[in-house]
Amino acid sequence: MTIAVTKLRVEEKLYQNRYLVDPGRPHIKVQPHERPSANLLALTHICPAKCYELNDKGQVETTSDGCMECGTCRVLCEASGEIVWNYPRGGFGVLFKFG
């Protein structure tokens, strides 16, 4: 229940934002893994856009459409090679109206 409520809350928030999604070119990828590390698992809670979720096999997956390009997941999981992180192509991604 609490999970559903939190999820709804983030989606409502992201709904206010403008994005130009680059179809078929996600700018973040999670590398295949058996079991996620503590940091990778933490992303399912701490990504401000809730882009990371656990699948039913206990692995972490990502959908970066709502990503605000903050870089938190990169700071935690790029060095270990668990994720591959790039900026979206020029002009794509989040478009802050106010910032």
Place this chain on the structure above:
Amino acid sequence: MIEEEFDAIVVGAGMSGNAAAYTMARQGLTVLQLERGEYPGSKNVQGAIMYADMLEQIIPDFRNDAPLERHLVEQRFWLMDDTSHTGMQYRSDDFNEAKPNRYTIIRAQFDKWFSRKVREAGATVLCETTVTDLVRNAKGKVIGVRTDRAGGPIYADVVVLAEGVNGLLGTRAGLRKMLKPQSVALAVKEMHFLPDEVIEQRFGLQGDEGCVIEAAGTISRSMAGLAFLYTNKESISLGIGCLVSDFAKTMESPYVLLDAFKNHPSIRPLIAGSEVKEYSAHLIPEGGYKAIPQLFGDGWVAVGDAAQLNNAIHREGSNLAMTSGRIAGEAIIEIKGRNQPMIRRNLALYKTMLDKSFVVKDLRKYKDMPALIHTNSRNFFMTYPQLMSQAAQNFMRVDGTPKIEKEKATTAAFIKARSRWGLISDVVRLALAWR
């Protein structure tokens, strides 16, 4: 795509990049500025308080047409527990001066204005262009950049890395190390819209006067963090940020923290009835002096957040960004004036000039604060705010308990929570780090 060679390429059109590009273009250098966003500001997030002095040194008459929201006449510092806040407040009519000192701004609008000034000064600004690589010659000197647009590399004598906190380019080129989770904060922010007269009424403001609140306490759930609420003309910016290392450890969700802050009994009435129009997230460099990376090399300099030039204690970043951008620009102009090459030895001038400015002096003053706050976050952000609230309530509540007993109870609560030695050592360490 672009054939000619430039005096300088500036990567990024935020505060630091605009300051650098403007400074150089005005002195007649050929400048190309590249920005990955659709328009300057579309990727940038700030509270946002803008410090006039640092902009004045770049564009003295900025007040004529810059999109400024409110000039600040009041600042509140709040120490919060779950149901209360203990506050310090400073308001002065002296801040209603001909050239006010601090303004709230909205970054997307401000950056567009600043970028227009950069173009008017003669720089070429290209948006929707992500710089993907630095180009080096056989000796390893940076001589240009590659972008995600069609066409080959673009060349310049020097590249100014004004790429912001994530700084992918510089990090991937090995110019600096990857950010550490304990030296960056993740902040989330919302824009709440209200009619200007409602804002003026709620905060006791007239005309363009503005008020800001900085808050710490149990709202960050024992993580090292701060929340803010700033008044704009017809909106309120509010948000909260905590160290990424603390988020990773506690697995708290930033949006849950933000909603708890918004629902705090001291905050809720201030934003009641507002319409939320945006939710944003961004990192803030918090490592201070000790986290400043290499600032220059053969064919490149780094400015602003990319160089970690951010004063987390005073919540200043944009002014350090503007000043470092301006100084880098001035150093490059001087080297070019002497007809010298843009190599490491000569670009060291940038660091020499920056070391003499408030940017490095302020950061050096607080060099021990980040580590202190990081290792003591539970005491500073949970225990002390709760104790302060208890103490204030003890002092104010009139219930027939003799005053002497109330005082004793307050002292005992502090000692019980933190021990006499703990209290003394916290005070001493804080004083030393502040010195």
